[in-house]
Amino acid sequence: MRKAIVVLALVGIGVMLIYAVGEMPPMGDSGNPDKVHIAPRYLEHGEEEAGASNVITAVILNYRGYDTMGEVAVIFCALCAVVAILNREKPGLSRTSMDVSGVKASVVVRTTIRFLVPVIIFFAVYIILHGESTPGGGFQGGAIIGASIILFTLAFGLPESTRKLPLRFRIPLESFAVIAFLAAGFTGIVFGVHFLTYLMPGLSEYAAETIRHIMMMVIEIGIGFAGGIIFTSIMFAMIREDQCELQPDSP
Amino acid sequence: MDWTLNLLLLMLLLATAISVIRIKDLLAAAVVFSAYSLVMAILWTQLRAPDLALTEAAVGAGVTTVLFIITIYRTVRKED
Numbered sequence: 506m507r508k509a510i511v512v513l514a515l516v517g518i519g520v521m522l523i524y525a526v527g528e529m530p531p532m533g534d535s536g537n538p539d540k541v542h543i544a545p546r547y548l549e550h551g552e553e554e555a556g557a558s559n560v561i562t563a564v565i566l567n568y569r570g571y572d573t574m575g576e577v578a579v580i581f582c583a584l585c586a587v588v589a590i591l592n593r594e595k596p597g598l599s600r601t602s603m604d605v606s607g608v609k610a611s612v613v614v615r616t617t618i619r620f621l622v623p624v625i626i627f628f629a630v631y632i633i634l635h636g637e638s639t640p641g642g643g644f645q646g647g648a649i650i651g652a653s654i655i656l657f658t659l660a661f662g663l664p665e666s667t668r669k670l671p672l673r674f675r676i677p678l679e680s681f682a683v684i685a686f687l688a689a690g691f692t693g694i695v696f697g698v699h700f701l702t703y704l705m706p707g708l709s710e711y712a713a714e715t716i717r718h719i720m721m722m723v724i725e726i727g728i729g730f731a732g733g734i735i736f737t738s739i740m741f742a743m744i745r746e747d748q749c750e751l752q753p754d755s756p
Numbered sequence: 757m758d759w760t761l762n763l764l765l766l767m768l769l770l771a772t773a774i775s776v777i778r779i780k781d782l783l784a785a786a787v788v789f790s791a792y793s794l795v796m797a798i799l800w801t802q803l804r805a806p807d808l809a810l811t812e813a814a815v816g817a818g819v820t821t822v823l824f825i826i827t828i829y830r831t832v833r834k835e836d
Contacts, residue, residue, distance in 0.1 A: 632810065640806035640807045640810065641807060641810055642807070644811060645810040645811050645814060648810075648811060648814035648815045648818070649814045651814075651819055652814050652819055655818070655819065655822050736819050739823070740819075740822065740823065740826070743826045744826050744830075746830075
């Protein structure tokens with residue numbers, strides 16, 4: 506009996522969903538609202554309205570600034586949840602069982618990674634700083650920074666990584682993206698326009714453009730470095746094992 | 757548009773996606789999932805979305821795979 510009700514309800518929902526799909530505009534049709542109003546506006550006016558020649562950056566930072574701010578906050582909340590459950594690593598005490606086992610990564614691996622990591626970080630910084638005119642931006646660059654630090658940790662062990670990136674250095678950077686976004690948003694309110702308006706009124710055109718440029722740059726750099734450090738911190742929190750859990754034969 | 761390459765990539769995507777669900781070994785599934793992300797990243801570039809391709813390659817193939825493997829490594833197997 507209950508099964509029949511469940512099946513009936515599922516069929517009903519399915520029929521409604523299929524009916525709703527039939528009401529939607531045809532997929533990829535050139536007459537759809539998003540292609541008639543939104544896309545041409547972004548493509549034609551994106552550069553002067555949003556101040557970024559890469560339309561995607563213009564959409565991410567300007568037209569859909571709220572979305573991006575929410576995403577940044579979500580990543581930050583994810584870090585908060587992970588740290589609340591797993592706690593931070595303890596300087597000098599936290600190790601992985603890989604470190605304790607005494608088996609080091611081979612010379613080939615370590616040398617390759619020592620050469621590669623600076624190049625990867627350089628590439629990430631290029632992606633972050635060049636996000637206004639080429640594909641990429643804060644999120645992408647941040648993910649690459651995080652990946653490079655993870656690579657380093659896997660080859661050289663957790664103690665070496667936490668020595669290179671201590672907590673006092675990571676904690677301010679983790680919240681940098683949210684703070685940069687909020688600061689940029691409230692700057693607009695202080696100047697008497699809407700939240701997250703980058704173009705300040707009452708200034709000369711050149712000054713307003715420059716300020717907008719600097720603000721977008723700060724937000725991009727903030728997203729990039731904060732994203733990378735947040736990935737790193739999550740990974741450190743997950744990989745760490747405390748001394749008491751392991752065999753006491755550490756150096 | 758090079759449709760044979762796209763067809764090949766889509767077939768590979770389907771194959772990896774199905775094998776991720778079918779594989780019983782979690783570590784192997786994580787590695788295959790990383791391959792899925794890599795194929796998806798190439799497909800994003802084919803779809804003219806380089807931003808997404810960068811994200812997919814860095815996050816999907818790189819960071820999440822490591823996080824999955826750490827999780828598998830730090831948890832224990834428990835069966836009835």
